[in-house]
Amino acid sequence: xxxxRLQDIWRSYQMAAETVHALRGVSLSxxxxxxxxxxxPSGSGKSTMMNLLxxxxxxxxxxxxxxxTDVSHRDDNELAEIRNREIxxxxxxxxxxxxxxxxxxxxxxxVYAGVxxxxxxxxxxxxxxxxGLADRVDHRPNELSGGQRQRVAVARALVNSPSILLADxxxxxxxxxxxxxxxxxxxxxxxxxxxxxxxxxxxxxALHSRRIVxxxxxxxxxxxxxxxxxxxxxxxxxxxxxxxxA
Amino acid sequence: xxxxxxxxxxxxxxxxSLRANKLRSALTTLGIxxxxxxxxxxxxALAGLNAAFxxxxxxxxxxxxxxxxxxxxxxxxxxxxxxxxPILLADARALVRQTTFARATTIDASRRMTVRYRxxxxxxxxxxxxxxxxxxxxxLVLKEGRFLSAAEVEGARPVCVIGAxxxxxxxxxxxxxxxxxxxxxxxxxxxxxxxxRGSFLGMASLDNEVMLPVTKFVSDFSFRPPVMIRVKVRDxxxxxxxxxxxxxxxxxxxxxxxxxxxxxxxNEQAAFIQTFDRMNSVVAGAxxxxxxxxxxxxxxxxxxxxxxxxxxxxxxxxxxxAIGAKRRAILTQFLLESALICLLGGLLGxxxxxxxxxxxxxxxxxxxxxxxxxxxLLVSVATGVIAGFLPAWRAAxxxxxxxxxxx
Numbered sequence: 001x002x003x004x005r006l007q008d009i010w011r012s013y014q015m016a017a018e019t020v021h022a023l024r025g026v027s028l029s030x031x032x033x034x035x036x037x038x039x040x041p042s043g044s045g046k047s048t049m050m051n052l053l054x055x056x057x058x059x060x061x062x063x064x065x066x067x068x069t070d071v072s073h074r075d076d077n078e079l080a081e082i083r084n085r086e087i088x089x090x091x092x093x094x095x096x097x098x099x100x101x102x103x104x105x106x107x108x109x110x111v112y113a114g115v116x117x118x119x120x121x122x123x124x125x126x127x128x129x130x131x132g133l134a135d136r137v138d139h140r141p142n143e144l145s146g147g148q149r150q151r152v153a154v155a156r157a158l159v160n161s162p163s164i165l166l167a168d169x170x171x172x173x174x175x176x177x178x179x180x181x182x183x184x185x186x187x188x189x190x191x192x193x194x195x196x197x198x199x200x201x202x203x204x205x206a207l208h209s210r211r212i213v214x215x216x217x218x219x220x221x222x223x224x225x226x227x228x229x230x231x232x233x234x235x236x237x238x239x240x241x242x243x244x245x246a
Numbered sequence: 247x248x249x250x251x252x253x254x255x256x257x258x259x260x261x262x263s264l265r266a267n268k269l270r271s272a273l274t275t276l277g278i279x280x281x282x283x284x285x286x287x288x289x290x291a292l293a294g295l296n297a298a299f300x301x302x303x304x305x306x307x308x309x310x311x312x313x314x315x316x317x318x319x320x321x322x323x324x325x326x327x328x329x330x331x332p333i334l335l336a337d338a339r340a341l342v343r344q345t346t347f348a349r350a351t352t353i354d355a356s357r358r359m360t361v362r363y364r365x366x367x368x369x370x371x372x373x374x375x376x377x378x379x380x381x382x383x384x385x386l387v388l389k390e391g392r393f394l395s396a397a398e399v400e401g402a403r404p405v406c407v408i409g410a411x412x413x414x415x416x417x418x419x420x421x422x423x424x425x426x427x428x429x430x431x432x433x434x435x436x437x438x439x440x441x442x443r444g445s446f447l448g449m450a451s452l453d454n455e456v457m458l459p460v461t462k463f464v465s466d467f468s469f470r471p472p473v474m475i476r477v478k479v480r481d482x483x484x485x486x487x488x489x490x491x492x493x494x495x496x497x498x499x500x501x502x503x504x505x506x507x508x509x510x511x512x513n514e515q516a517a518f519i520q521t522f523d524r525m526n527s528v529v530a531g532a533x534x535x536x537x538x539x540x541x542x543x544x545x546x547x548x549x550x551x552x553x554x555x556x557x558x559x560x561x562x563x564x565x566x567x568a569i570g571a572k573r574r575a576i577l578t579q580f581l582l583e584s585a586l587i588c589l590l591g592g593l594l595g596x597x598x599x600x601x602x603x604x605x606x607x608x609x610x611x612x613x614x615x616x617x618x619x620x621x622x623l624l625v626s627v628a629t630g631v632i633a634g635f636l637p638a639w640r641a642a643x644x645x646x647x648x649x650x651x652x653x
Binding site: 084111112115160 | 254564565569570573
């Protein structure tokens, strides 16, 4: 059973008089432990895709099964609970709470999960140590570098042990050196068995993943595995994408 | 458990945001401060007036009946009551003789008259005839000398007891006892001086008074004057029986046939209090309504600032929702924030109101009671919750995708 199964997903928006179809019948399966990049130019529908995968939004039609349960038609509160339990977000602009310390930012998902303060603190410290920020726990975001902020965001995303780590242009606001560091962190997380989905338009970022899904005009244009050859990455052409209906 | 941790988080955020926007919080709070100050002071003033009234009214005594032709605070038109027959001394003495529930009784009649001592004179002094029971019924305390005796009343002796003001004005340097006051063409020997009693309802002074035997009053100062009988009941539990007995005796004395309504009235303190309470509740209602308008204005200020806060923190709301905050969590967070602002306003308001009540206390019995403090704090928190609800609800039902996109 795949971790994520999208079947014939449509997402339409009513813009004034006309209906815009951001996604037109997308079907996709992602297995547990995969490291997938979703690529596409702006306006392709990849942001909509990411909102749907992250349960921030629901499809107009089609079904989205996450972990075997249909989550395509849940209400606001149910989606919040699913996000809290199943999904860890990493955003381009970090989206940390500016006035809270790194520790409190990482504790936040557990606040809404109802974890006791002591346990919260303990887990948050472990998560921060795992991203190499054990000595920065009491710093506020404005006292941290961009790379450190994104590490805090990663720690926050992972602290509730979600099924998916969902990253939206995670290196978009970082210089290339720290970007590489973050991607190295992602590689490490992937090798430990985390399921990671990265939404990006940068080829270099996408090449860190093992599978690249390209979206164009609201549909999947290609779905390819990445083959690694002696430390150099290149695409393995011709292997068919996993059939979502399988 | 979940709700508790949300609550704690909400309190933390609320406090943090108050500290982050000190000036704004202070200005917003000001509206609530003013509202709570006015409401608290109004409440204190009303309670003070009430206490002052009850203290003043206690001169009447709860266990005393006032038998007179006229009812206090009656709904009956005055032009009907004014034709009632007066009660004369003989009738009054018959009543006093027959009543069995009385601890003490007295028969009073009075007139405003001019009183002289040597070349000094005082006009408009309340000269009243009374009986030996007057001291007990009226709760009079003597500063010097003694009260009228039964024999003096029986024999219509020319003696009198004077009030504190008369004593102070006529005899500033000497004891009045044994001196003779002149009232019309009669000389009255002073046998007692009363302690100061103050005034009744802030109007008539009770110390500008000369008391003499009612028999003397009737024979020399007034022809067939109407009198009033006061009956102090032995036991408060017997008030109802006593009232019925007095009523029966009076009907017999006044020869009222069965079915004919009473042409006299048995008054008591309760009537005063009832009337005052009715009046008081109207004043209190109007006063509190007007002052609560200022609290209402304060509440609108809170609502306004909470809308601004929610708009400013749209992105934060988006982050929290993405991470898993449910509507309830966001709603709680903002409600707590506005409740906290208002609670602080309430506390500040009380801190301002307290010294003012101390000043007020010089003019009337005024004290900031514990219940008033509790109510003030409760009202301020309620204002915060009510005023904060709409903004908080707007925040709670934000769409996370849109909220995250906000700058």
